[in-house]
Amino acid sequence: MTEQAPTKVDMEKIVSLCQRRGFIFPSSEIYGGLSSCWDYGPLGVELKRNIKQAWWQAEVQERDDMVGLDASILMHPQTWEASGHLKGFSDPLVECKSCHLRWRADELAGSSCPSCSGELTEPRLFNLMFKTFMGPIEEEASVVYLRPETAQGMFVNFQNVLDTTRKRLPFGIAQIGKAFRNEITTGNFIFRSREFEQMEIEFFVKPGSDKEWFDYWLEERFNWYVKLGIKKGNLKLRQHMKRELAHYAKDCYDIEYLFPMGWAELEGIANRGDFDLVQHAKYSGKSLTYFDEETKEHVIPYIIEPSAGVDRSALAFLCDAYDEDIAEGELRVLLHLHPTLAPIKAAVLPLSRRDKLVALAKQIYTDLRQCWMVSYDDAQSIGRRYRRQDEIGTPFCITVDFQSLEDEQVTIRERDSMNQIRLPISALKTTLQAKLEGEDLFVLPPGGKIWKEGE
């Protein structure tokens, strides 16, 4: 039986679980870590892959009006002149004249150094783009930047996509990839890091229809998180105030999530107007217009941009899934991850290490691995093994016992309810398939029964 424990999720528990079970490690940890960069371990990489795949499936594969793209991280420097990043993408910094520590001017309450109370310099703008040097010598001519957003790769390829896909407005370009920002203030685990991964859509529409499409994308993207299991009450839309709006934006909403440190941006959805195509046309000298067959006019499309973070999504899914209850009289930590996102879909657990049982269990395990990430665990008691799978969000445990050798049936146990059913091995694959795709978990086979773990 399960009861609700009074404890709540906090960031420390999430970080600890991530490190302990191999979701996320500090980057280069054996060298003391690299400030605000993170490595995804064996479970984390599967979670991240599942998030990215769910996004690609929903926004590219299943849509008639979207195509994918994968642009390089290093782009021609003129891209950043046109986009405004070289001039505008800066934070005002001050330096302490005594201890030489640097601070963000807009985040300081007083006029003296928070560390030593020393006198501060005048604010100086500090560009957030990482720069590097391409070619044999470090000279100004060869300075290139790591992209601070994937978006620009889609703008500069607008004409290429138009020419090769014959898409008509409205249509979008979608991209998943790394971006880099030399942030002064980082933190909250993987929430704000210097290297991060984005899932961005640039959706091109006829001017005048932009308000309608903006509303459409707010709803579509909000619902994407809900469909994948985020509780509605932990999500909200927040419109940017005029003074918050980026230089390119006509309007912008954040989808915010109630992280352990409070409400914060999960995804930004902006109406960028025609800013980007106008700028790139101006700086490149190329025409970046769309010929409207109906009106026989060339138009500059408006752009709606839903821009999501893979890392922030991962953090939100982990926090939202985190739960503790009392099972079998002990504290149980579990992740209620949506089956689509769970790193491991099922675990095969032989009741003992006797040869015959192991042979059958391994055969089931090997067979299921053709379809999904599946794990095998034969160490310690069955209860401890269930707990280990609960803690990493595995939706189903498959127990192989001595009776399985007789009746060719196994027990499937469901993570959240701890309910169990017994099922022919021959029906295992199709049943798991259906249940992972959301079918009622305990549709019973004829003559089957349901009971709780521990009963």
Added chain:
Amino acid sequence: MTEQAPTKVDMEKIVSLCQRRGFIFPSSEIYGGLSSCWDYGPLGVELKRNIKQAWWQAEVQERDDMVGLDASILMHPQTWEASGHLKGFSDPLVECKSCHLRWRADELAGSSCPSCSGELTEPRLFNLMFKTFMGPIEEEASVVYLRPETAQGMFVNFQNVLDTTRKRLPFGIAQIGKAFRNEITTGNFIFRSREFEQMEIEFFVKPGSDKEWFDYWLEERFNWYVKLGIKKGNLKLRQHMKRELAHYAKDCYDIEYLFPMGWAELEGIANRGDFDLVQHAKYSGKSLTYFDEETKEHVIPYIIEPSAGVDRSALAFLCDAYDEDIAEGELRVLLHLHPTLAPIKAAVLPLSRRDKLVALAKQIYTDLRQCWMVSYDDAQSIGRRYRRQDEIGTPFCITVDFQSLEDEQVTIRERDSMNQIRLPISALKTTLQAKLEGEDLFVLPPGGKIWKEGE
């Protein structure tokens, strides 16, 4: 009917097809491109995703002895001291004293500038790592590098993986990700670029078993390419000569592919011995050993490293698939891509744009998109539409005609043979599924018939 055309693949045709159909564009093309960086367009990104997914499925999901990882691109600088990259990862460069062009000393035949015949300087070592600056000011203390290989992310996480997964030797860590090398000599399209993507395995084994595992991985990786359709005759293994071996390698083979420009490395498989773990233990002061339960001894595992390039694989798969024949009296360009790799799995082609036909075709199209990347094409003659799909490697075309409205059947046409069968719409999904997974393409339903396109 098809006949073999006498023409052969050359790089120019591949580049042209890639640009024309949206596989690969020069990066930031509207700004004149960025030297040897490339953007994957709508079809290219799907090809690349399919290659990476096939690799992950074979080497991680289906294996009991492998776990995944996704380490950050920016790593602690000491990583590169330990690995030897800061000292050793350099090319000798000379500069022309007249025209100031730079050349790789080891690639020059003579002692004068190939461009202006001027006098050359002494060779100078030039580090191939891209450097950048993390934090508010560009000072030596904050220099970090873009990783030149994903491998080091796996070495520095060896202990973390061991602690969190309880894996026993032999086991591997697999990773897919971007790497960057400031190459002096680039070229041959996406074969050698400054930004590229790797699929690397670091396989940890007991010392003494390394030779056996090295041989295993040579075979396993060679066969992976063959299973995905590369002709055996276009692949060969080439052992590195002693003087070619990298400083860390005990032995190394390249899997070479016969690219249009000749035999060149597709994947390198190295026996790295204990070099990496010894070095990182030394530089980090951490113990990076494995406790062998059988012998009760701490051992330093040896590492076998199969290191493949995503971009090179994409180029090899494209070149190997490229073909020309004569169909219906005209030149037909086609890509014999393996169904697993084909960017688009099927195209739905309504025979006319009449409402009723379009409604049925769109319904089929929408239904299939839930499972696969599928395209819809209603422009021009059916023959031209087949040619467009052949050219991008789509294995199946589904034609919806007026009879489909009566008998609820459609025609499936296969790319390579141009054979066609007629099939109930209700059987379409399961039939496509089976055929995409390799079932004999033309197992006929009862009463079905086969005929050739154009017959």
